[in-house]
Amino acid sequence: MRPAVLTGEHYITGDEACAEGAMAAGCMFFGGYPITPATEVAEHMSVRLPEVGGTFIQMEDEIAAMASIIGASWAGQKSMTSTSGPGFSLMMENIGLAVCTETPCVVVNVQRAGPSTGLPTMGAQGDMMQARWGSHGHYEIIALSPSSGQEIFNQTITAFNLSEKYRVPVLLMTDEVIGHMSEKVVIPNASEIRTISRPKPKGRKDRFKLYQPAENGVAPMPSAGDGYKIHVTGLTHDERGYPVMTVEAQAEMTDRIVRKIRDNRHDIIMTDSYNLEDAEIILVSYGISARTSLAAMHMARSSGMKVGFLKLNTIWPFAEEKIAELAQRARAFITVEINYGQIHLEVMRSATGRADCHLVGHAGGTVITPEQVMAKIKEIY
Amino acid sequence: MVAKADSTPSEQVHPLDHLIRTDRIPHIWCTGCGIGTVFSSCLKAMISSGIDLEKTCMVSGIGCTGRGAGYLNLDSFHTTHGRAIPFATGLKLGNPNLNVIVFSGDGDLFAIGGNHFIHGARRNIDMTVICVNNLIYGMTGGQVAATTPVNAKTTTTQSGNPDAPFNLPLMAWASGATYVARWTMLHIRELTACIEKALTRSGFSFIEVLAPCPTNYGRRNREKSLETLRLYRDKTIIKNNADPSELDVDFQKGVILGEFVDRERPTCIENYDRTCRAF
Known part of the structure; x- marks a missing residue:
């Protein structure tokens, strides 16, 4: 059995580098569905996750894959899926659920040419606006874009870290060319890899509010089974997480999910x-x-x-x-x-x-x- | 927790109150609706089963029944339309120590979510799926469902439903569910016993519960609430281990209730441990 961090020099594809980045970041759950040119990410994760006690499941479609990683995230796991254009379209509704419920998770899109089935085996960068606005409603999201195998490895770790830090789905927008290209990828020692996990709540459980933001605008997040009796809904909700169907609650919730990204943009934006x-x-x-x-x-x-x-x-x-x-x-x-x-x-x-x-x-x-x-x-x- | 006989109404505490987010009451369910009865049956079974409630989660989709999770004073998830089962799959596989209950309606679980249901059953994910079947889309105002009887009137089949409904226990059995039962909300003791059993056994358990929707189904089909309950009393036949193919919902010939499937099969996690995690 190999460890999560495969320290050393490797000659691997971008898709494999992505999977190894996820492993190094502490990913323990992958819910996926095959699609060219992202399939190799799922294949690699199906081999690697059981080696560290993690779980891979191939779901019945991309809608289910996205739903499963949100569920696994609330079970306390760092979770991930990978896809390409048509699957990315199917994931959009539940990406919105993850945004609204402030659920950390990572979605990899190995872009191919569209629209529709397009050119499955050939690259493009046509999903960039879908990454921004693909789910309904007004929100902020984080999307990264690597340009080599090494960057895919590094940015997959960054994607998990930002996702955990800001409780938001992070989209890793790669493409078929780098996904399928084999290049040298250097994986450092585990001790040199910085990983971030979601902040956990402290204090009295009966006074806990699921969406009460800490100083950086992000609320601590318990897992199911921690004893906080959380309610998580995609309906507009207040700081307790309870549905509230008012204009004021809508403004307050949207403000929180938008501002936690905008106010921290200098930490998030990398050029x-x-x-x-x-x-x-x-x-x-x-x-x-x-x-x-x-x-x-x-x-x-x-x-x-x-x-x-x-x-x-x-x-x-x-x-x-x-x-x-x-x-x-x-x-x-x-x-x-x-x-x-x-x-x-x-x-x-x-x-x-x-x-x-x-x-x-x-x-x-x-x-x-x-x-x-x-x-x-x-x-x- | 039980109220004293001489206590005033403000002092009275219902024995299930500690499992309910009482600050969210009144609930949204209509007068004559059957969902609340099924919900309280589920809560009773959760207590009587003795499962660790701190490790118990309820997952719902969208719709009238889908509001169930929002009233439960435990970890509860109100997800997207049709997606309760894949969400619950991630939750269970992410932490196998959790007891996972899916509580949702027929439209949610069997039309938009039908694909997820059959795959959840096929994988034998260790969860209890309770489907309140009111034969219609209630939340959106009474549209035809995948369970609506032929010829029934709905807002989108105003001349009568041309399509045949699903036989839900047959689908659950064929897909691989290891426990399948059906009751009506009138058969509350039997229902509670079956939910209790489902909660304490492993594997994919499915319980269908017929319940009236007087607002949207009854009103358009000349069936008052009490008449629906009379059908549940007079036109049902209890027949455990019945052939799943004879379980269609047709009150003219009689609707079969009971416990139909109770079989052992390794769960998804057991199979995964055996095949993929055995080094």
């Missing part, structure tokens, strides 16, 4: 900056397209063009303050993403007219090449 100091044109990208963009930036720099690159590791909440600040000094942004302009519109919104905003994107099925980005840079430089 990497390359050559931004003197950049006249700034590339903005994430996931596999971040690697395209980095290559394009180096090509442009070697041609003497002042091009920088802002890599988005956190997609939601969006790095709008960073974009707004950069818009004061850069001439233009070029967003590079495999869709027809989802994050592009967010960049445009955040730049508020202070810089020109361009898109290099396509409908999906293959990566964007550095040459395509370079062509756009030359066009507007």
